[in-house]
Amino acid sequence: MRQRRPSLRSSIFAFAWLLCSQQIFTSFLAPLGHRTSSTAESRSTASRRHLLSLAPSLVTTLPVMPTDAEEAPQLTASWPAKDGVQFLRFYEEQYNAERDDTRRTPQFIKAIQERIRGREGLTVLDIGTGPFALFATVAARAGAKKVYAVEGNPEAADRARTFLQEQEDIPEGVIEVIDGFSTAVSLPEKVDLVLAEVVGAFATQENIVASMRDAQRRHMKDPSNPENYIPAAVQTWTAPVSYALHPVLAPPKFAKLEGQPLTLNPRDRTLELISDPQVLEEIRFGQGELPSGRWEQKPLNFKVMEDRLRSNYDQYFEALTTKEDTKADSARPGDILKISESAELSQDLLTPVKYSFQGELLRS
Numbered sequence: 001m002r003q004r005r006p007s008l009r010s011s012i013f014a015f016a017w018l019l020c021s022q023q024i025f026t027s028f029l030a031p032l033g034h035r036t037s038s039t040a041e042s043r044s045t046a047s048r049r050h051l052l053s054l055a056p057s058l059v060t061t062l063p064v065m066p067t068d069a070e071e072a073p074q075l076t077a078s079w080p081a082k083d084g085v086q087f088l089r090f091y092e093e094q095y096n097a098e099r100d101d102t103r104r105t106p107q108f109i110k111a112i113q114e115r116i117r118g119r120e121g122l123t124v125l126d127i128g129t130g131p132f133a134l135f136a137t138v139a140a141r142a143g144a145k146k147v148y149a150v151e152g153n154p155e156a157a158d159r160a161r162t163f164l165q166e167q168e169d170i171p172e173g174v175i176e177v178i179d180g181f182s183t184a185v186s187l188p189e190k191v192d193l194v195l196a197e198v199v200g201a202f203a204t205q206e207n208i209v210a211s212m213r214d215a216q217r218r219h220m221k222d223p224s225n226p227e228n229y230i231p232a233a234v235q236t237w238t239a240p241v242s243y244a245l246h247p248v249l250a251p252p253k254f255a256k257l258e259g260q261p262l263t264l265n266p267r268d269r270t271l272e273l274i275s276d277p278q279v280l281e282e283i284r285f286g287q288g289e290l291p292s293g294r295w296e297q298k299p300l301n302f303k304v305m306e307d308r309l310r311s312n313y314d315q316y317f318e319a320l321t322t323k324e325d326t327k328a329d330s331a332r333p334g335d336i337l338k339i340s341e342s343a344e345l346s347q348d349l350l351t352p353v354k355y356s357f358q359g360e361l362l363r364s
Helices: 048-054 092-100 105-116 134-142 154-165 208-219 253-257 306-320
Strands: 011-019 024-028 059-063 074-080 123-127 146-151 175-179 193-196 233-238 240-243 262-264 271-273 278-284 294-296 300-303 336-344 354-362
Touching: 092 105, 105 134, 105 193, 123 134, 123 208, 134 146, 134 175, 134 193, 146 154, 154 175, 193 208, 240 306, 271 306, 278 300, 278 336
Parallel strands: 024 233, 123 146, 123 193, 146 175
Antiparallel strands: 011 024, 011 059, 011 240, 059 262, 074 354, 233 278, 240 271, 294 336, 300 336, 336 354
């Protein structure tokens, strides 16, 4: 039986999170997610196994809509990242999952401990401390003299105060919980170190740029030193994928998402890369001006790889060759998916970042 190729309608943009030590990088499966690290060095190639070993649990996917098959199929997608500004809602399960994440949380803890070791007496700002003041308590136990734990969700802030009262090994007053967004509060003093795990499926999704720019201007003693940030940098990685269940979730079913991307688990094996991931966004703190306004990325070229397509066929041949997909254009080995992204960054934490993607399939 002749094996058909996955169509462009089952080739999607997926975005997953990758988390490493003190820097954050995000990935594009046909878009992927984010990762953290403490050093300023981190540009590299990445495999699915590497990306997912660092990633939290969500991948955001967007359908690719081809045009006339005789032309180079044009790809387009745009949306406001509403999920990135839901600060005022309290999600118990989400907070628990972040606390118990065995990939993400231990690496943040290690980064904080290593950064403070030998520098006891530091003052620290923890942006978005959450109901467990997780990173604030790590900083205090590592030797920080004072930690300002800022939280914009009133319920989470109250829970953090209650939690801290139960921590007998942390002296009273070392951690001070402050209600409000870091961009709206004033601190009694400037700090040595800023902690900010405020990233989404894209590195920029939760307006970390606005938070960090304000922290540099008003809250930090020395904003020019990358060692004074955890994470020190954030990246978004991206790659095209084939999605075996696309016929089940294809338009018009996407309409019920009301313009927002479809979110999937990156460990879902029906989601397979058809090209190697590349860095889409990269922001380094303490190394020059942060981006603002319309932030355009350089175009990325993804070569469709025959071995990856073959792996997709072997696992999902039946799902990828349903009747609903027969009229769509196919991605062939050697084809190039050319993708460009831009983001409208906001100064207001409650204004969603607006993402736009343009691209085309270049035949081999």
